[in-house]
Amino acid sequence: MKMQINAISRATATMSKPTLPPFLIDPLDLDEPDDEVVVTTRRGLIRLALVAADTASRFEREAVGHDPVAWMIAPRALFDGRSAIDACLSREECLRAVLLHGLSIGLDADPMTLDALMADDDDADDPVPSGRSAAAYDGDGDDVDRRGRPQGERPRLWTSFLVDQRAGGMIQAFDAVVAADRAEAETRLRARHGSAIADAIEISEGFDPNTPMAEALVSPAVADMLAQVAADPGSPLAAGLSVYIEQRFAS
Template identity: 40%
Template structure:
């Protein structure tokens, strides 16, 4: 049963990453392909076991090349890339620094914005995001859930919204900028409730 859960999780992560990074390979093809990452086995076979599962999760979590050496991911704790829910299935304890912030221990809702500009294996990505949250750490947790830990590390998080910031100016429309300014002024209004906006640009190398 645990082996099936591991394989299902890796298959889902593979599909999500291939869509996110626009990798022009069918996920099912990669799952059946022998890889040095799995000592010559395919992910379909290797990921049923703990070592193969951990290698695959770290590979996708870090956005590494699809046939990276096992040494690159050796010793990386799998819990660093799993949500609390996933950790409960696989019996791993998530690192404290990666746990979702408790809303009770932070302040009132406010508008936070974030920018990401990073190199990927196959090009460059620019991201602008804005959301209602109770702390910068909550924003970072949600960025990690959406884009993975590699891009979270590249993110710059700020309180409020500044349309003069170059990436925001280039990517955010005038109408959306006006809405974000209103949300920043009154983050508890019905207009701001549940706001979670992001826009991204990708450039092939």
Template identity: 35%
Template sequence: MEMMLDMHLASDLGQSRPPRIEDYCERSFTFDPLQPDEDSDIVIETTERRLIRLTMLACDVGARFARDQIAMDPAVWMLNPRRIFLGKRPLEACQSLEPFIQGIILHAASPNLDADPEDVIAMAQSELGSGRAASSKQAKEKRRRSPTLRLYSCCVEGSEGFGRYVQAFCAIIAPNESTVRDRLRRRFGLLLAREAIVRRGFDGNDAFANALLSQAARQLLMEMAAGSAGKSDKIADLYVEQRFTAKGITH
């Protein structure tokens, strides 16, 4: 296996300090990471904190690619320049705090594999809010303008990849179907969220729901559907899932 890495030496920059990983971005060479280390290998200065950031992002990328069944090798994403990092590779950029956070947000909140940095900032603001405490008057105004929340029933069924098949019933309180599908995407991946059946309210005679829900749960959802139209800042979601593998069913 060979990986092409773009690098340049600190000496090319007239630097006397040990090279850092950000310095290696212009010179191309080939090496095989499965071969033993060599004396000629370039030593990169970093810290444990920065390596942990890189490890956390790599885990998120791998999990997201598996969840969304993306054909690209996640290592390819990590080793190639990205617009979100102003042309730097995640390998180089995401040891620093701000790019690391941007990468985490991208894979948590966006269906895309790249974005402009300002778009990621907008995603973060949408997800987390401004972080400033609202006054009592502002809080009341926010509640007055909050959207009407409704109960949605969702049936999710399909392959998660790696020989695993999922069936799930989800009851989600949300203002619209778009919000519902976004939550499904985060839990089940992009493909399953797109194919999920989403309906307003709850049908107590639905065969899919009857197969996965207890009688008490069905009764509760019917009562919620009858009085679900209202205004609230609180969201309550219910997920009942079962998974089939070559060895059987896992709940």
């Protein structure tokens, strides 16, 4: 009987405590010998830092009444029930999170919806439509674009900046929409901001990430996405695109 008790005692001593859920782990506590070890790469850590920074930046910018750290450690449908700190070490989930915050699509979303937005529209793999020459499909023809649509119907990316002084202080805003022409883009932006400040909105075709306002308001991840949309505004990534980023300064 004594030998059995000792054997049980030894087995118990070698067992580690169950892994704690992230919300019960205090990051300011000292490390413990039985803390869970997570093996990753430096690239994975940078992805996690990117998502954390984008989350905090968005919550501050939009005055979201939610703790960014709590968002990072809570399970999300966006990551198939995992938390951001576990999921966003990988590229696919990192891109989902960046897109979610960049487009301000709520605090959670159906992963299939975001995956559809991120779908790689590789034109090199697109087959040449039947009855059309390769030259016309590659954009060398005058009458159609590379998807066989009349050139006049091809959507384009339109971006705008707004600096306006209001009762509560100054507002700086950036918008990006995909529209058929400038008139449609102006109509949509006036509906968003109001016709009273229409003259203060500077609208241009495409996206220039090097302007001071773009550098101040648009994150690198969103800027990269907009550059892709500007290069191919007919791609699935551009479908229904509408970006609004706002920064306020209290008077």
